[in-house]
Amino acid sequence: MGAKLPLISGKDAVKAFEKAGWTFVRQRGSHAMLTKPGSKNTLSVPQHSELARGTLKALLDAAGLIADDFQKLI
Numbered sequence: 001m002g003a004k005l006p007l008i009s010g011k012d013a014v015k016a017f018e019k020a021g022w023t024f025v026r027q028r029g030s031h032a033m034l035t036k037p038g039s040k041n042t043l044s045v046p047q048h049s050e051l052a053r054g055t056l057k058a059l060l061d062a063a064g065l066i067a068d069d070f071q072k073l074i
Helices: 010-019 053-063 067-073
Strands: 023-028 031-035 043-046
Touching: 010 023, 010 031, 010 043, 010 053, 010 067, 043 053, 053 067
Parallel strands: none
Antiparallel strands: 023 031, 031 043
16 A cells, blocks of 8 residues: 655645656746656646645646655655
8 A cells, every 4th residue: 555645835845846856947826837858747836834635646646656756755
């Protein structure tokens, strides 16, 4: 069974995605936009103090990461 998704802030999520090769490109309102060469997806990470687990799961799916890998990046 996979790891349970952690409750983390949007700021910490951006740092973890950057470790996975994503690049912060801009801030649009309260959302940080990240891109990655070779990926057609753009991650839009809400800059909330605590991300909802469903939101984090959707971001991980878009980034092609699993919870276990993401836990190691935090």
